[in-house]
Amino acid sequence: MPASYDVVVIGAGTGGYVAAIRAAQLGKKVAVVEKQKSLGGTCLIWGCIPTKALLEHAHALKIVQNADEWGIAIPYGAPAIDMRQVHARKDKIVTGLTKGIEFLFKKNKIDWIKGTAALAGKGRVDIVEGEKQALQAAEIIVATGSSPRGVPGIEIDRKRIITSDEAIHLQEVPKSLVILGSGAVGVEFASIFRRFGSEVTIIELLPRLVPIEDEAVSAELEKAFKRQGIRSLTNTKVTRAVATATGVDIEAQGPDGKPQKLAADILLVATGRGPVTTGLGAETLGIAMEKGFIKVDSLYRTSVAGVSAIGDVIAIDGRVHPQLAHVSSAEGILVAERLAGKDVRPLNYDHVPGCTYCDPEIGSVGLTEAAAKKQGYDVRVGTFPFGVLGRAKMAGETDGFVKIVADTKYDEVLGVHMIGPRSTELVGEAVLALRLECTVEELVKTIHAHPTFSEAIGEASHAAHGAAIHM
Numbered sequence: 001m002p003a004s005y006d007v008v009v010i011g012a013g014t015g016g017y018v019a020a021i022r023a024a025q026l027g028k029k030v031a032v033v034e035k036q037k038s039l040g041g042t043c044l045i046w047g048c049i050p051t052k053a054l055l056e057h058a059h060a061l062k063i064v065q066n067a068d069e070w071g072i073a074i075p076y077g078a079p080a081i082d083m084r085q086v087h088a089r090k091d092k093i094v095t096g097l098t099k100g101i102e103f104l105f106k107k108n109k110i111d112w113i114k115g116t117a118a119l120a121g122k123g124r125v126d127i128v129e130g131e132k133q134a135l136q137a138a139e140i141i142v143a144t145g146s147s148p149r150g151v152p153g154i155e156i157d158r159k160r161i162i163t164s165d166e167a168i169h170l171q172e173v174p175k176s177l178v179i180l181g182s183g184a185v186g187v188e189f190a191s192i193f194r195r196f197g198s199e200v201t202i203i204e205l206l207p208r209l210v211p212i213e214d215e216a217v218s219a220e221l222e223k224a225f226k227r228q229g230i231r232s233l234t235n236t237k238v239t240r241a242v243a244t245a246t247g248v249d250i251e252a253q254g255p256d257g258k259p260q261k262l263a264a265d266i267l268l269v270a271t272g273r274g275p276v277t278t279g280l281g282a283e284t285l286g287i288a289m290e291k292g293f294i295k296v297d298s299l300y301r302t303s304v305a306g307v308s309a310i311g312d313v314i315a316i317d318g319r320v321h322p323q324l325a326h327v328s329s330a331e332g333i334l335v336a337e338r339l340a341g342k343d344v345r346p347l348n349y350d351h352v353p354g355c356t357y358c359d360p361e362i363g364s365v366g367l368t369e370a371a372a373k374k375q376g377y378d379v380r381v382g383t384f385p386f387g388v389l390g391r392a393k394m395a396g397e398t399d400g401f402v403k404i405v406a407d408t409k410y411d412e413v414l415g416v417h418m419i420g421p422r423s424t425e426l427v428g429e430a431v432l433a434l435r436l437e438c439t440v441e442e443l444v445k446t447i448h449a450h451p452t453f454s455e456a457i458g459e460a461s462h463a464a465h466g467a468a469i470h471m
């Protein structure tokens, strides 16, 4: 007799493990099948956590490199990064957090089935590798996530031409690093390895870095990167990349159409992530797919009754689905609550915060100025630079600004875009403002503590009304 569960979740990433916990909290008998040796998926093992740990190391190095300014005496020469200790500290953080999920599974009486799962018919999941067995499930949640996607014609050998999965484990700082793609993953690794001492070039096919962000944010990042010595080649297409014994030979075509050659120790391909569905049996079960992703409706139901899907593996409503940990978790909670019979409403994807932890950090939510204009709004903008803020001066982090995009007619805040210190934290206030359909007036009337970075939001809202105090 197969073991029987109310809910079987396939994949223990931030989508799957959070869905499992919520379902168990609501009284369901839950099993999670995970093929990795630890729980937490991309976010904990290769993504959010280890990259941000490396970025904290980069930040620590930045402080020490500017020791004179901070009045810190370093007696024995120039500070340098010790990669052995960097990885040891990062791994300790990752292990602590993955063990934390194991603890939460035990606490919520969730069974972790170690192995690879395949959909094997109505209400049935087979473990085809690992702890081989069949499971019976009233409901199945597929949360198998994503993996790095390559570029046609470029062979990823995982030594010289690598993805973020390998970049996170680099034991030595490459002398030179070329990064293909300037999305969040690309610019974060650019910041990490530039600070660690690499010569970094970032190549982007589109006209600007971080192309989904507000244009002003992209321009500010490019300026900051230039000051830090990161070379940005936008409007540039890599046409060929070949690994050699000592590095990578790269050919690219710039905006003028002329071919150019580059050489680097390492080429990091950071051009996006594709769905993980190989061997899952989704198509065999008759689940509708969209470009390899599992198609779901606004409550994450697939085309087959009893099977839901969440996280990086899904396509929803024909729009670009944000591949973010917090999005997958929010979807996981919603599905668990739906399966427990709760009244649930679709998530509002216009209110998803985007955080990019490069230096300077980016935090954004809602419509960019260009998108708001395209949607026909009479747009009003307020911008305030961190450079004049006392708290930013104290921290020595004066690059960037907060920009508020609002509708002139009703004064509603449509989007907030910031680049600069603590932006990934500050964006929380902006998310709440959009969620509560705040007006700029309400942000103006909100008292922001002094001296804090959050004053930049208050000042930007004053600026949107044409009257910033400190500018």
Ligand SMILES: Cc1cc2nc3c(=O)[nH]c(=O)nc-3n(C[C@H](O)[C@H](O)[C@H](O)COP(=O)(O)OP(=O)(O)OC[C@H]3O[C@@H](n4cnc5c(N)ncnc54)[C@H](O)[C@@H]3O)c2cc1C
Pocket (backbone or CB within 6 Å): 010, 011, 012, 013, 014, 015, 016, 033, 034, 035, 036, 040, 041, 042, 043, 044, 046, 047, 048, 049, 051, 115, 116, 117, 118, 143, 144, 145, 146, 164, 185, 276, 279, 280, 310, 311, 312, 313, 323, 324, 325, 326, 327, 328
């Ligand atoms: C370098 C990097 C940095 C990132 N930084 C951030 C960040 O700062 N903030 C943020 O919000 N997002 C970040 N992300 C994105 C984030 O990691 C993902 O959006 C998130 O992990 C998606 O969660 P998920 O549960 O959908 O899938 P995943 O986390 O990919 O988890 C899927 C799990 O399913 C398992 N699995 C797959 N197939 C099977 C099978 N057949 N049987 C059993 N198990 C299976 C996999 O082993 C995996 O553990 C980053 C990603 C990368 C690569």
